[in-house]
Amino acid sequence: MSVEIRLPATLPPLFPGLPRRLVLDAATVGEALDELEERWPGIRDRLCEPGPVLRRHIHVYVNGERGAVETPLPAEARVDVIAAISGG
């Protein structure tokens, strides 16, 4: 089902052609990551640790609710991928 993904500004410089916002078909956050990986190889490593599980400072919100790799995506969901406040 079609969902809208919004990515942090830190990612597009790493992957030529990667937009900040895109629409793709996925039933879970993990499927969305699979689709992104297919199109921009290596992007999963930037968002996930082996498992895969989301990196500690990468937060995903599905329609405003905190999600994880296995979180299902309703049709037309908005998925915000956030680089959490960290560092100095």
Next chain:
Amino acid sequence: MRTIVLVGTRKGCFVLEREGDGGWTTRGPYCEGWPVFHAIWDAEGGTIFAAAASQWHGASVWRSSDLGETWAQSSEGLAYEEDGLKLSKISGLTAAHGRVFAGAENPGVFASEDGGETWSLVTRLEGQPGSDKWNDPANQPPGNLGVPAILPHPTDPEHWWAIVQGVGIFETTDGGGSFTPRNEGLRADWPLEDPRVGYCVHKLVMSPVDETRLYQQNHVGMHRSDDGGQSWTEITEGLPTEFGFPAAAHPHDRDTFYVIPVDPGHGRTMPEGRAAVWRTRDAGSTWERHDEGLPQRDAYLGVLREGLAIDTRDTPGLYFGTSTGQVFASDDEGESWAEIASYLPGIRSVEVGLVG
């Protein structure tokens, strides 16, 4: 000839460069401002590699084949398959014999044979003395233990040495299949359960003209080996402190070696706020202080283990970078110095390459 000095900082990689004896220019920051732990020049492949770890996006190795104009990064294969064993960062890089080695934290050695596009685990040094405890968080100092450096043999690709922080040096002659601890003669000011390991090796270098001559800056003292690391002799006497991080071996003289002593304890800056590089020309029997051109008042500078580099000119140049963002260079084997960058982010590594 162009000189490029690669500077790894808390906020990206910078390239300082000059043509011939001309003035220095600074380019960067590169690597999207990721914290860079070690940036190296692979002369054989004409590539810059930079080990970096983003707070958000994890550890990766960046690479540039056009002297920093364009970059790519990959961590494909840079992971442990064991449940729960994390790779938090790549601490050190080494290019030799057509490969690039990456020393990792937690301790492990990875290698790339395709110019940094993919990586594979070479060894976690399983079964070596100390290895049963070095991944245990209860045994970790502040920060984690890792493999900060791999020292390659100049002619034998299967022969190299790996440092495990707080544990010591391990030598392999079969490409990482087996290892032997090489810490005999080192000093430890703490109890050792196993005298083969438990040594804090900060930096290990080999004389480019004599593969049996190694030097190391240790947590406790400077040490020299005349037998390829099989035994060590302390050469600290004559230095202002026994503590420091970086070291450099002269490219043409096996007896000349450089260190930057700093105060031990929490400060870890140059003693009395007076900056100096120390050189021996007799394999550590005597030491000379060199401070011409370096700040001699209120200069509490720190230099980390990869923060000192030496080039291969007939009269070699030296370069060091500080944890407060200055880079100093010497054109005369360390006799005198000039500041060539002043306001970079905190510096973790300095390496030099001669191009063209």
